Amino acid sequence: MNPILSICIPTMNRAGLMMQALQSIHESEIDKSKVQICVSNNCSDENYDAVLALIEEMRNSLKVDYIHQAHRLSADENMLETLKLARGDRIYFLGDDDYFLEGQLPKLMTLIDEQDPDLAIFNGIAVDANNINLGTHFTLPPKEYVSLEETFVDLRDKGSFGAILVKRELLKETDFRALFGTSHAYGCYWIPILNNPENLRRIIVPDFPLVALRTGKKTYNHLKVYFSDIPYEIETYKKLLKPGLPQKLNKGFERRYYSKIESVKFLIYLIQTGMDLRKIESINPEVFKRIRLRTTLAYVIYHSGIYGVLRLIKRRFLTTGDIQ
Template sequence: MKLSIILPVYNVEKYIVKCLESIYFQDVSTNDYEVIIIDDGTKDKSMELIKEFSKKYNNIIVHHQENKGLANARNKGIGLAKGDYIYFLDSDDYIKGGVLSTIMSTIDLYDLDVLTFNSKSINYSDILDSLEITQNKNFNVNVETGVEYISGRSYKNEVWWYVVKKSFLEDLNISFSEGTYVEDGIFTANVLLNAKRIAHIPLDMHRYVQRPQSIMSKKTPRHYHKMAVDMVNVAITFKPLLDSLEPTSEMQVKAYNRLKVRQESYVFFGLLRMLSSNIRLKEVKLILNEVRKAKAYPLTVFAGHEYSGATYKALSFVFSKKKLFCLVFRIANPVLRKRAS
């Protein structure tokens, strides 16, 4: 078994059939890959649709469990996977037609720890685009270490940009942090930083479907609170990753600086979400003290190449002054305004 596609499922009845169709609109034998579906306690008709779809194929494995969240479902999928390589696909997203042969042949030929490719955001109305096979597969492959890869590009946090060798994850004991919304952040940084053989190919592979009811689009004060705390915790967890790098060469310095920007970006966007959350000012002050201990605050490199706009620079200046941010928090926070009125 060359590839295991791990597919957590939770209330995606509108999307799941098209997602599965894209997985099977491919140019390889179903003997070469498996689809591991983790039913994470879905409450809609997703599993009924999957049961009907799976009658056509013998390489679909289904695991049922109570709702434990996306990170837990992915970790369970890793444990069940029989493939040499793993790909994490969200069940409301899609992959392009006719891409798996290129993915499999590339990881075989170059014995990679990680392979990366291209993704594109689409609306739900554009999903048929996934079933068109219009690929240019004539490209050069440059194998790098993970540190070289990070130093040379603004890498992506989301795991669906990457195919990863299973034994690589197991040897390094890399898994998803459970109970958090931003479970991809530390997982991806760990994978890239530890990879010895990684390559990127300009293959049009993945489709990210933007939908208003997704987890990342919820806009309640309680949700913003949870998101803010999770983002800050990721920034704190970045400290040992940064400490593991010895910036003694130009390449290592570039990788360190890029990871530093990524660490501070979690702090920045966490603080931004606090302004619309139900978090209390006392907790905000405690969090700022914690990120300072992790050397992720104040923001020293955030407003640079990746976040270079005037708005980022202005907000970064305000957020980096603890007293000033707390003042802005008092003024902008909707919960405090409601209490005051």
């Protein structure tokens, strides 16, 4: 019997964090016969012996498929490798540095059984390297969408890896491959959803947080993702989407996206995370030409001390303690 849910976890050089991700599943009180774990190790340099030992233990009650890549793949390619292992009707993509919150995975299984969503996008809790709660990752009200336009406007940039549940049939390998190089190929479910607006899928934001999303050090280049990969993704959508409403919605997202990444507020955020804004010029010269003066202003504001004070106030109100 095929599982109801396949949890897909691509991993690379995060053996310690991967243990917590797996344990959050292993320790959940769910019907494990309905769940499959799919892991693709992207030719890690780290020792994964402890992870493999845990996987062997998990196999007593769970279906676990594990593959170690012989050669290093791109992030998008490794995501697809986990999907190839999946046999479940629903796919949940989980980051190897993220984990399910205690007691919440049973709610996910109930959600699948009772609401049968085509796509569910979850609010997540942002945590640091020590599992300290940094606040809600997104603030999305619980909702079931009835308008494709409203769905796309609200959720197009909210489908974080680690916080989405999607029907397997919406993840076409051809669409996935077409989005290689975007760092968001897993979001290819938007292609069939947009190209068939007359057949609105059941898309929801559930009423409970499901995962802890790690904000620590990532293995990818943030500036490249924001100023090269996602712009490339938008251009690829233009080639894959049908004329009419699908193209109109993508065009609207394009306007909103550039407005966001070119704003002083966003540039300050990048500085705060340690990014060197001068590197944008080599990544996307056209955008850098437009924002050159704003990058200077962002540095002035950040180093003036005002930004630090505002962040301190915000964090004091958001931080509520440890996530267990």
